[in-house]
Amino acid sequence: MRLTFIETFFYGCLFILFSCEVPFEDNARLLVKGRVLDENNQPISDADIAVSTREGEGFIFGTDLEFLGDVQSASDGTFEIITLFGRDQKFVVDVFIDNDYTSYRYITDTEFFTPTDYTIDLGVVPIKRKADFNFNITRTSPPDIELQYTLEYMNNFCSEVYVDEQLDEDQTNCYETQSFGGILNNNNPNTSTQIQSFIGAEVTFSYSINGQVEESQTITIDQSEYDFNFNY
Template sequence: MGFFMKPNFKIAVIVFTILLLGCQYRFLDDTRLLVKGDVENHEGNPIPDAEIKVYTQRGSGYFLYPAPSYEKFCLGSDFSDTNGDFSVISLYDQDEDFAIEIYKNDQYTSYYYTNNTEDYIPDDFTINLGTVTLHPKATFNFKIERTSGLGNELHYAFEYTSDYCLEVYDKAVLNNQQSQCYKNEIFSRVLNDDYPNESSGVNTLLGSSIVFIYSINGQPEEQQIIAVNSVNQEFNFTY
């Protein structure tokens, strides 16, 4: 029996060694990190019970988009208090994919912080996020239909505010070029005989405005300002 177990045992040792080499968490001995700040909504009111999680990860995929990697590892977590304040004590891992996530629920935006901590230790082992604002989210659904018959063409675009907020830091300095926090985005298409109708949607912020820009058959552009005042807003347009 022992003779037949040896090949399997060798394979198990090799697999374990590969996994170990690919997943070396460099926790600092007897070291804890303090992550602090406060959470508020778009009106400046505190948001209690928002969950703050500190992560590290190993993986080939990008941490936040299109989905969190299954290899991420939670170093610590806690919730904001009734005043929106939070103070999380966590482990500290020196890794290129160190992250902090603040999440309330699906009705609010989330906040993401990332940093490469391979050769970075925060002053006093403290990361102060300051005031983090979470906004109520909305989905803007639109339907565009051609009713004018063959040969008519529509160029259109929606300018809107993204509901995504990622702040990328290089050590203690915010990297504005890589960060993406509530950016202005554009969704544009051309509708014609090949594709006359459109039904789609974008995620944005409740209370924001969307600019609808369109041109029919090469005519001068026209604009329409749309106030987003519903969490599931519908917009219909015919040409």
């Protein structure tokens, strides 16, 4: 019997649905542990740690995370959680405090890899207090003065990817340095913007006036709302 297109599509959906379930190992448990500290190495209690793995990957259902369990950090910032061990391309640990702090994500592939002693030790989780850096340049000099500038800063996002317990720097994005710049002149003499970073991060402002030698200054963000004003 030849199947119609609709029947073929229906059975294909069922195949994708049931073939993409995460295979959990029988009688196997995984220990996930670590310690949550802020930028001053002070412990953070009551941080939420959630462990998930992937399920339902396909052209119909997309990719979702299957929740395996959660726990909160203790008064000294430590945490331990025992979960099922699934064989999948994505095993995820998320650490979140609240909107005043950065979050952290650990990702690894457990499809063919088994962590040593069935343990994933995150060590110190790099959580930091968020900060807004308000950047303002105003021209106070006469017309026909041109300013060329760049701003380098560290973002407030941290996601680490591990392959066989080794950090994969190519896939990792953890407090990366980003930059932008521009030219200010008669048509556009002023600029103002806000970037999201974290307390303790360094921002480097470099500029050149009318093509002269470039000058730079480095600012350390030491408060959640930091205003940087520059006149030329």
